[in-house]
Amino acid sequence: MFWNKEIECINRDELEKLQSQRLQSMVQRIYNNVPFYKKKFDELGINPKDITSVKQLSSLPFTYKSDLRDNYPFGLCAVPQQQIVRLHASSGTTGKATVVAYTQNDLDLWTEVIARSYTMAGISNSDTMQVSYGYGLFTGGLGAHYGAEKVGASVIPMSGGNTKKQLQLMEDFGSTVLACTPSYAAFLGESIVSANILDKIKLKIGVFGAEPWTEEMRQYIQNTMNIKAYNIYGLSEIIGPGVSMECECQNGSHIYEDHFIPEIINPETGEVLPEGELGELVFTAITKEALPLLRYRTRDLCTLTYEKCACGRTLARMGRIVGRSDDMLIVRGVNMFPSQVETVLLELPETTPHYAIIVDREGNLDTLEIHVEVAEQYWTDEMKQLDAIKKKITHALSNMLSLNPTVKLVEPNAMQRFEGKAQRVTDRRKL
Numbered sequence: 001m002f003w004n005k006e007i008e009c010i011n012r013d014e015l016e017k018l019q020s021q022r023l024q025s026m027v028q029r030i031y032n033n034v035p036f037y038k039k040k041f042d043e044l045g046i047n048p049k050d051i052t053s054v055k056q057l058s059s060l061p062f063t064y065k066s067d068l069r070d071n072y073p074f075g076l077c078a079v080p081q082q083q084i085v086r087l088h089a090s091s092g093t094t095g096k097a098t099v100v101a102y103t104q105n106d107l108d109l110w111t112e113v114i115a116r117s118y119t120m121a122g123i124s125n126s127d128t129m130q131v132s133y134g135y136g137l138f139t140g141g142l143g144a145h146y147g148a149e150k151v152g153a154s155v156i157p158m159s160g161g162n163t164k165k166q167l168q169l170m171e172d173f174g175s176t177v178l179a180c181t182p183s184y185a186a187f188l189g190e191s192i193v194s195a196n197i198l199d200k201i202k203l204k205i206g207v208f209g210a211e212p213w214t215e216e217m218r219q220y221i222q223n224t225m226n227i228k229a230y231n232i233y234g235l236s237e238i239i240g241p242g243v244s245m246e247c248e249c250q251n252g253s254h255i256y257e258d259h260f261i262p263e264i265i266n267p268e269t270g271e272v273l274p275e276g277e278l279g280e281l282v283f284t285a286i287t288k289e290a291l292p293l294l295r296y297r298t299r300d301l302c303t304l305t306y307e308k309c310a311c312g313r314t315l316a317r318m319g320r321i322v323g324r325s326d327d328m329l330i331v332r333g334v335n336m337f338p339s340q341v342e343t344v345l346l347e348l349p350e351t352t353p354h355y356a357i358i359v360d361r362e363g364n365l366d367t368l369e370i371h372v373e374v375a376e377q378y379w380t381d382e383m384k385q386l387d388a389i390k391k392k393i394t395h396a397l398s399n400m401l402s403l404n405p406t407v408k409l410v411e412p413n414a415m416q417r418f419e420g421k422a423q424r425v426t427d428r429r430k431l
Contacts, residue, residue, distance in 0.1 A: 002115040002151060007258045008313045012306065015314070019054040019261055022286040027051045027060070030292055033078040036071055037294065054261060057284060058272045063296045065098060068237065073099040079290050088236055089137045100139070100236045101290040107146070109287060110239050113256050114147025117245035120254065120311075121205055121230045123177055125152025130170060132180035132188075133210065134160045134420055139240030140210050144179045147242060153177065160184065160419040163191050170201050177205045182213035182221065182229075183422035186353050189224035203227050209234065209241055211421045212300075212321040214339050216346030218250075220353055233318065237296055238283050244318055249310050252317030259287045262316055263295070264304050267325040278303050280325050281318065299324045329427065331359055331366045336401050338424045341370060344396045350378045350389045354415035360428040368405040370397060376412040 010018075030037040031048040040061045041048060051060070068076060077084065083103050090098040102110070123129065129148040133140030141159055148155045156173055158166060160180065166188060169175065178185065185208050192198050203225055209232040221229045233253050234241035243260050244253035255262050260283050264273045267280040281300045285292050303319040323337030330336075338357055345351040356371040372393055380386060386409060394407045 002112070002119040004116060008116070008254070008315055010258075010314055012314060015257060016054055018258060019286065020052065022258075023054050023057065023261065023284065024052055026284070026286045026292050027294070029078050030294060034076055036067065036076055057261065057263065057295065060295055062270065062282070063293050065237070065297075065299075068098045069096045072096045074101065076293070077101050077290055078292055079103055084290055088139045088142075088240070090236065097137075098237060100240075103289040106239070106288055106290050109259065110143060110242060111146045111150045113239070113259065114143055114242035115150035116256065117232055117242050118147055118151050118153070118207070120245050120247045121207060121228075122248065123148070123151055123153055123205060123207075127151075127176045127205070128154040128156065128174055129177040129179060130156045130158050130166070130173075130175040132158050132160055132166060132178060132184060138420075139234070139236045140181075143234070143240040143242060144207070148177075148179075163188065163419070167191060167195060167197065167201075170203065171197060174202045176202050177207065178203055178225075178227070179207045181210045181418070181421055182208040182217055183211060183353075183418045184420065185221050185229070186217065186224070187417040187419070189221055190352075193224060198226065201225075206230065207232050212323060212339055214343045214346065215320065216343050217353055220346050231320070233321070235283075235298055235300075237291070237293060238285050238298075239288065243283070247309060247311040247313060251309065252305060252319055254309065254313050254315040254317055257315050260285055262304055262318065264302070265297075267299075267301070275306055276303055278322070281321075299326050301325055301328075327425070329357075329359060329425065331368050331403055334401065334403050336403065340400050341397065341424075344400045345372060345393075348393060348396060350375055351393065352412070352415070354417065355424060356415065357425045358428065359426070366429070368401075368403055369408060370405045371408045371410050371415065373410045373415040374412060379412050 027048045031041055084101045085104050086102045088100045131144045133144055135141035145155055145157055185206055204227055206227045206229040218229045230246045231253055232241050232245050234243040244255040246253050263282040264279040265282055273279045281298045281302055283296050284294055300321045301323050302321050305317050308314050323339055328335055345355055346353055352373045352375055354373045358369040360367045390407055390409055398404050
């Protein structure tokens with residue numbers, strides 16, 4: 001088992017001492033080895049030797065995703081090329097790819113935090129894990145893979161897609177754990193029910209991440225697949241999946257603060273917010289060698305709590321990601337997130353968790369159209385019944401969003417299913 005009880009149940013004062021030591025070392029390394037950070041520190045008049053406590057973190061500069069792209073591909077690396085043993089990268093669909101690098105020690109650290117994560121969910125060498133994240137430049141597949149091997153689980157490196165084969169291997173190999181995106185898990189659950197093989201599937205645990213998902217989506221997946229679904233969080237720039245993980249209490253994800261220091265800031269002002277307030281999540285990777293990012297702005301919006309968990313762990317817990325500051329839609333002056341739509345639809349028996357949001361503009365007025373897939377048992381040729389369903393959905397969405405969307409009903413199984421990260425929003429105002 002990989003429960004590092006000495007760290008995960010550490011006294012907060014002792015944790016602060018450890019973080020301060022590691023932050024001090026990290027600041028010296030990036031100042032001496034990364035010209036980008038040296039320039040930042042010099043411009044602000046910061047002497048890295050003066051940084052001795054984690055309490056000084058808020059005085060240090062932020063790092064943005066644009067900084068990685070501006071210094072593409074290796075400008076933020078703190079070690080020579082000869083020490084880099086692996087590279088991952090984003091797809092680069094909105095510009096240059098975001099490149100992340102790892103030394104061997106970084107890979108060992110990554111494996112360790114994922115193993116600790118899986119131990120939180122009760123995964124052990126008696127399990128068979130089906131990894132249905134994509135393998136390759138995306139960090140999900142390989143990260144999940146090596147962490148599962150570390151705990152001794154049997155690993156099926158299935159990757160994403162080929163749903164028919166996914167179900168066959170689940171049944172034939174007796175998979176007990178599934179790792180993938182929650183949107184793909186929902187699709188796999190539907191497929192299992194449709195194939196009438198739920199009684200032949202041995203799944204008991206799901207570890208899902210790589211995209212925001214709601215508590216309602218969790219309940220949908222758990223009920224469909226008869227499993228316990230855990231949220232794992234990470235981002236490539238910090239290390240990949242395994243930055244935080246839910247324990248059996250499912251009451252927030254424990255952050256591995258011995259390696260990643262979290263902050264919550266006001267996304268507009270950069271001010272550090274008090275415990276419990278919603279804001280943008282910021283991370284400092286204090287033990288990474290190849291790419292030790294300082295105060296990296298994730299754009300993910302959530303809360304932090306430092307209250308001791310019922311499981312006994314004292315590590316900070318992050319609440320669910322409610323959205324991204326750069327994904328928030330402003331429609332007719334009202335702020336909305338796709339997760340709000342998901343929450344409503346999963347509370348209604350008439351709908352499935354598959355939907356699309358289309359924002360457009362007619363003249364000077366924003367328009368909001370939401371395509372909603374109707375559950376099979378509610379689909380009918382009777383227009384009167386469909387009109388009643390449409391009114392019910394529209395009313396529920398209007399109450400949640402404080403907007404009056406145009407709802408379009410879509411027949412069962414007509415909406416696109418996603419094998420990776422779901423793409424729910426089309427904002428035509430930007431086209």
